[in-house]
Amino acid sequence: MRTLRFLLQKEFKQIFRDPTILRLIIMLPVIQLLIIPLAADYEIKNINITIVDNDRSTFSQNLASKILASGYFRLTDYNNSFAAGIKQMESDKTDLILEIPRNFEKNLVNTNTEKLFIAVNAINGTKALVGSAYVSRIIAQFNQNIRTELLPPSKIQNIPTIEIVSANWFNRFLNYQVFMVPGILVLLITVVGAFMCALNIVKEKESGTIEQINVTPIRKHHFILGKLIPFWIIGMFVFSIGLFLIARLVYGIVPAGSILLIYSFLSVYLLAIMGIGLIISNYSNTQQQAMSLAFFFLMVFILMGGLFTSIESMPEWAQWIAKLNPLAWFIDVMRMVVMKGSGFSDIKNHFLIMAGFTVFFNSWAIINYKKTS
Amino acid sequence: MNWPEEQKEENKMKQFISFVKKEFYHVFRDRKTLLLLFGMPVVQIVLFGFALTNEIKNSKIVICDYSKDISTRAIIDKLEVSKNFEIKQANLSNSEIEKAFKEGTIKLVIVFPANFNYDLNHQNKAQVQIIADATDPNTATTLTMYASNIIADYQRQLIQGQNIPLQIETEMRMIYNPELKGTTNFVPGVMALVLFLISVLMTSVSIVKEKESGTMEILLVSPFNPFLVVISKAIPYFFLSLINLTVILLLSVYLLDMPIEGSILLLIAESSLFIITALSFGLLISTLTSSQQAAMLISLMGSLLPTMMLTGFIFPIENMPKALQIISNIVPPKWYYIIAKSIMIKGLGFSAIWKETLILLGMTFFLLFVSIKKFKTRLA
């Protein structure tokens, strides 16, 4: 125990004397929490539309103004050349082309049916779906308005309508930032906890001081604890700054659920990812190697963590990989507890699995770490 | 040893080649890092290519059908046929819904009130309630939209059957990605990410490592042009990246079903340019720092995060605040992403991307220029 105390004193002194690390501890939360939520807005809005109006009738112009009044679209161009519209799509100036054929109004009134043509840039599939759905809806409403205007009331009443009433729970204003910030907090402390911890150990390997430790009576578990504990504490600290300072003051996020619950999970999570950091450091002899490994895992964890894309939408096998990603579990917990106020029973499974991760990774790391070759 | 007063051109070439050879040895003998440099892109392309999508699929929803009539059953059938939902039927109370949401087991609830069909037939109006767990606003709005679309479709079917006048039909065509594959959007982005990251990180760290170990000093006191020394460090990584590029393209086309509608040669040429831009950025980073840790952290902050956030393949740039949109313009992967999409998915030629190419060229020259200057001042 005494040995550990001396080790910890040394580790803390070294960490705080390293300007890079200090800078990181301060800068990382700021940058990640301030900038990423600003960038991460998935809401489908500002869809660029080109209206090719070959008719220029009251109807067509009405339709055009309805579309623009909806607020979903930005008008790229109002012209009468479909070819021009396609050129705009090629250069990403427009996402959607609505083509209104010649004599649209006349034909509709005289023959009771007419066709509109919509071309959608489907590279971004979701945007395409949503954009085309918005347009369709507006056209349908426009259609209904025409009927109301031109047809006798008796005829109209026979048209069945299904009214959809939708409600959004837990996030009434569909605020993306409230959704992103808890996840980013997780990302933040993962970098601090696993990443920096790994580099720290490898640095000692590279400089040879680890040999010196190996010769002393310091036991395996002392050494590892001496490396884990400081970063665990720093991780908790950074998380607290992120949650109580930045999330609250900048985004007004107040956790709906139990803070104790969050911190309990956080503690276990930190232990688990530190295990990963240890493993990385075991397999690396140079900082360059450690970094490459860490980068790799970081990227996989981030992109497969449900932070930017949803895990349920992934193919089955990818979901299994995501299940092995501790980040994904913690992000889920954060979102559930912070936004919905979920309780312990709701995240029982998550706790169990995280505990499992902790045991697994740390055992692997310890068994691996050899003082004697 | 007498240094010749004038270095002949062939000698300079020989020196340069010997530097390059040395660098190749460095790189290819570090097995572990090599594994990562080749393995990483492969794993990432395959993983992200298949897994990343912004489609919303397989969402678990519950339908509370208090009516259980012909209309509700028809709508529910339509919902089941669509690949978006995994449906369970149960009549849940509000508190039960809240509990289910809190447990995270379901994302959406659709409620059909009693007498749905009756109201539809006799009053021509019926209501459906859609309750979404809006924790993830994106999922909530998209799912609500999917469900609404299907219900609206049913409504349209009803109307068609009744031969209602003044009917506007819409014909929809999805261009560039008719199957609406979610991955199409991501693959060029992952390409940009992987190519950029490796080049930046490896170059900057390798140069700084030399600085740290002191061997850089030795090289610099020799009569060889120091700039050639530095360029020689970048060359192995250039070839490495080309190999990676080839592998990535092969995987994208044969495994991920990505099209290459346009000219492959053009794609390779543009990609090579992009790789050089990335290497120049790595060079610049190496002149800014003298410790590997710092080089790594700056590379991380300067390449990983901005690339992921501001390239446009994960987050739409047009949604960002103006300030970020402007910043995104100085992120090289953003321009490469546009170029790659234009060539691979849209099948466009050089005339469509000359602007972006020029920007990348400009960035490369700028980065190289600043690196050279910084390098020279270090020696002065």
Place this chain on the structure above:
Amino acid sequence: MDGKVVIATDKLTKRFGDFTAVNEITFNVFEGEIFGFLGANGAGKTTAMRMLCGLSIPTSGKATIAGFDVYKQTEKIKRNIGYMSQKFSLYEDLTVLENIRFYGGIYGMTNSKIKSKSDELIAKLGLEKEAKKLVKSLPLGWKQKLAFSVAIFHEPKIVFLDEPTGGVDPVTRRQFWDLIYAAADQGITVFVTTHYMDEAEYCNRISMMVDGSIAALDTPSVLKKQFAAQTMDEVFYELARGAKRGE
């Protein structure tokens, strides 16, 4: 020199695959000796020393360090030895005092003992002004002396020195050896490897490793007579030139 045996090896061997780095070396080291462990590069001395420190498990053979078995009691060995490596592994980003206190604490010294001994040590080395400065700022010679002092701070039975005087001028080296003599006088056994043949003269006995085996073991004067040499340099040359391994 007779007395208690503190290091005893019997056919100690280390193999890496089919390469035998250390081949059945057998020797004893006595308490209070300054034992020089010499050999060309690649001869196997570092490997041998690592086994004696408990850093590497032998392939075969026996050895006891300070009475503890090198296979089963490595932890006890570590408690009773000190070690100073080529890289002077003091923490550059800790101060002189912090380094001393750290190693004192690691070896189980009480706080009061640490305090009094560190004051003593700082005074002895004349580092009063540097006590609170980072080790990084010390010149190489002072770092070496400090590293040695830290290695024996916990009063171990044996201290292992792995090429401790690289890169400093002869005067500083001489001062370093004064510290070694002082330690030996206190009963600490010093096991030192070195390339400098003049330092070999300072040792009580020397062993010379060639191609993994001990080619010679005796006092410097006996060896010089044996090889009809004036200096240890010549002894070394005679023994090592037939070596198959080395740079």
